[in-house]
Amino acid sequence: xxAVDNAYHYYLSTYGSFAASRYDTHKKSELRHVxxxxxxxxxEAPLYKLKQSEDVPRFLIDIKEHTRQIKNVxxxxxxxxxxxxxxxxxxxxxxSDEDIVSVAYIGSNNNSENSQQFNIEVKQLxxxxxxxxxxxxxxxxxxxxxxxxxxxxxxTNSYEFQFTVNPDDTNRSIQDKLTRLxxxxxxxxxxxxxxxxxxxxxxxxxxxxxxxxxxxxxxxxIKPSASSGSIAAMEVLGIEHVSAPAHNSSFILNGKEHxxxxxxxxxxxxxxxxLHGISRTxxxxxxxxxxxxxxxxxxxxxxxxxxNGFIETGENYSSSAQGNRLLRDLKNVSYSYKDNLENIGMIxxxxxxxxxxKTLLADALDTxxxxxxxxxxxxxxxxxxxxxxNASINPIKYVDKIIVAYKxxxxxxxxxxxSSIYSGMMLDRYC
Numbered sequence: 001x002x003a004v005d006n007a008y009h010y011y012l013s014t015y016g017s018f019a020a021s022r023y024d025t026h027k028k029s030e031l032r033h034v035x036x037x038x039x040x041x042x043x044e045a046p047l048y049k050l051k052q053s054e055d056v057p058r059f060l061i062d063i064k065e066h067t068r069q070i071k072n073v074x075x076x077x078x079x080x081x082x083x084x085x086x087x088x089x090x091x092x093x094x095x096s097d098e099d100i101v102s103v104a105y106i107g108s109n110n111n112s113e114n115s116q117q118f119n120i121e122v123k124q125l126x127x128x129x130x131x132x133x134x135x136x137x138x139x140x141x142x143x144x145x146x147x148x149x150x151x152x153x154x155x156t157n158s159y160e161f162q163f164t165v166n167p168d169d170t171n172r173s174i175q176d177k178l179t180r181l182x183x184x185x186x187x188x189x190x191x192x193x194x195x196x197x198x199x200x201x202x203x204x205x206x207x208x209x210x211x212x213x214x215x216x217x218x219x220x221x222i223k224p225s226a227s228s229g230s231i232a233a234m235e236v237l238g239i240e241h242v243s244a245p246a247h248n249s250s251f252i253l254n255g256k257e258h259x260x261x262x263x264x265x266x267x268x269x270x271x272x273x274x275l276h277g278i279s280r281t282x283x284x285x286x287x288x289x290x291x292x293x294x295x296x297x298x299x300x301x302x303x304x305x306x307x308n309g310f311i312e313t314g315e316n317y318s319s320s321a322q323g324n325r326l327l328r329d330l331k332n333v334s335y336s337y338k339d340n341l342e343n344i345g346m347i348x349x350x351x352x353x354x355x356x357x358k359t360l361l362a363d364a365l366d367t368x369x370x371x372x373x374x375x376x377x378x379x380x381x382x383x384x385x386x387x388x389x390n391a392s393i394n395p396i397k398y399v400d401k402i403i404v405a406y407k408x409x410x411x412x413x414x415x416x417x418x419s420s421i422y423s424g425m426m427l428d429r430y431c
Contacts, residue, residue, distance in 0.1 A: 024068070041394050092290045101275050102273070118254045126249035133175075133203040135200035141170050150224045151225065178203055179193055190205075210249075223240060325398045335352070344360065344364035345360030
């Protein structure tokens with residue numbers, strides 16, 4: 001299991017913080033396409049062994065994640081079926097003060113409210129509940145050795161926590177032990193040890209949720225079990241005391257006051273707003289749309305960033321044959337469109353990466369008939385999607401491997417799970 005754990009640890013530490021988007025969900029027909037593609041690949045695939053390399057699982061995870069990012073960006077540009085131009089002319093929302101409130105457009109180009117604009121003044125941010133324990137001298141031991149327990153109650157669940165104090169423990173080691181216990185339990189809290197100016201330590205608990213409903217007084221409560229020892233231990237730790245209650249966000253939207261449990265919320269299913277700071281008095285932020293050319297440039301930049309990130313993955317492994325194989329495959333996509341892309345302001349660099357010259361792009365689009373420019377963009381987008389789709393289904397093709405035996409052509413049975421040990425990162429001891 002340690003081998004598998006290493007692969008998952010790399011995945012979680014590198015990509016675990018990335019939020020899932022609505023493009024990570026799929027229809028049955030899309031899943032069936034993936035399944036059938038895997039069957040087709042496996043039917044004639046030879047039997048092979050992977051060369052010993054600790055880079056293999058990381059390389060495959062990087063491929064899978066970057067292809068997912070590319071496909072999600074392309075899917076977000078292809079929500080409409082209004083033709084080539086609409087693919088890159090998807091509206092882009094903009095805030096006049098990103099430090100106070102940021103905005104994302106989540107509607108469609110067919111939405112009747114595409115011209116909607118409004119002002120927002122942030123009065124208060126939504127905050128979590130914070131319990132700050134007593135500050136204790138770290139080298140001392142103020143809790144006698146023994147077994148202790150306490151209950152954690154949230155709006156939806158109750159949990160019992162148990163911990164043991166050993167004779168060689170200290171106040172700091174107990175706090176560290178409880179920090180790990182909270183952070184790995186998945187109960188909606190984060191824990192950390194705080195140090196004051198006297199070098200004393202305290203256990204701080206913060207809810208991941210923010211805001212309170214009208215019938216709630218707290219997001220979580222901590223109470224010791226009925227034993228006298230647990231009650232005394234809780235009095236020493238002090239983590240049952242609420243030092244900062246949760247609050248809802250408060251903001252004025254077009255002159256009307258509103259509130260939300262969270263700092264991220266939607267307006268009319270068109271805008272997704274995220275509050276970051278408090279507005280200055282009588283200085284609301286304006287929310288609206290970018291101009292058509294700016295919107296195209298922004299959408300195109302998202303696609304280029306995803307593509308360049310994939311190029312960077314290949315460069316990170318360029319010392320190996322597998323990295324060179326990936327780079328060569330990706331460069332073929334941009335090089336095949338090099339002249340046409342550069343005519344509309346997309347400069348293809350020697351590494352295969354792309355930079356955007358907004359002046360040239362604006363000149364190409366600001367004409368009576370920009371369809372030729374959009375045709376180039378969409379051809380490049382479709383080729384990139386096909387390359388990403390193929391790499392996501394069969395990332396193992398880029399990995400160095402030793403062929404053991406070829407299958408007899410045309411007389412093989414499908415093996416639907418044959419590639420699962422690779423696509424699922426179960427790479428034996430090399431993980």
